[in-house]
Amino acid sequence: MGDGSDEILEVALKALAGGLFVLAFAALAEMLTPKRLAGVFCAAPSVALASLIVTAGLTGVGDVLASARGMQIGAAAFILYCLIAVPLLRRWGTWWGALAALAVWGAAVAVGYALAPQGLLALRSGAASPPALVP
């Protein structure tokens, strides 16, 4: 179309699907005990599933593959977030601790994207190339 309505539709569908998938995983987490196990579901692939399904339907499997490569870096940064969030929460309280950890996630993602734009698997094969800003 070229008037931006396709993009708006894509974002709106991803938002709706993402919200619903997150609710589904949150319900599962709420029902589960012990609560430490329920914490596992805070890092469930809910947003990823919703987004990848919509992406496949609208733009094809090639974009799903590219998204999954980006997700590898985001997930590695997520682990760093979890490891650093606990001491930060205890030291600075909920909001400041969580926000500081989020800043660490952002920095880790930026560094990871610069170093391994093709994802973590490319590091192994040495096939990393400069990040592409367009699909």
Next chain:
Amino acid sequence: MSTDGGRPGDDQKVRLRVGELRRPPPRDWVVRFAFGAGVSALAGVVSVSAGPRAGGLFLAFPAILLASVTLIAKEDGVRQAAQDVGGATFGALGLIGFAVVVTLTVTVWPLWLSLVIATLSWAVLSLALYAAVTRLRR
């Protein structure tokens, strides 16, 4: 049954209690939906404007954990919230497995099969690590 400072049923046995769904107030569900929709929209906007690989970074954005941690900290304290973050570490490790499985299979298998196997990989990896660490701590 419950540990000091823990929530009811916070022992080591894995249980699924449907009644727990009534525990959080409706506002909490709205917040979770809003966070999920917001992160998905953010990933969508980045994907549209900077490409799917950049958008993919936000498929592992810790916003849901952030929402959960702030809600739990308000209701049960920072200690309990930190415990949830500890559990999320296993889930985050599983997320790498999810993304790797999709990367390796999505162009070879049907999409639904790739996503189902990736989700199962996330669950098995996360819960196996959780079980292993819990056993080591005993």
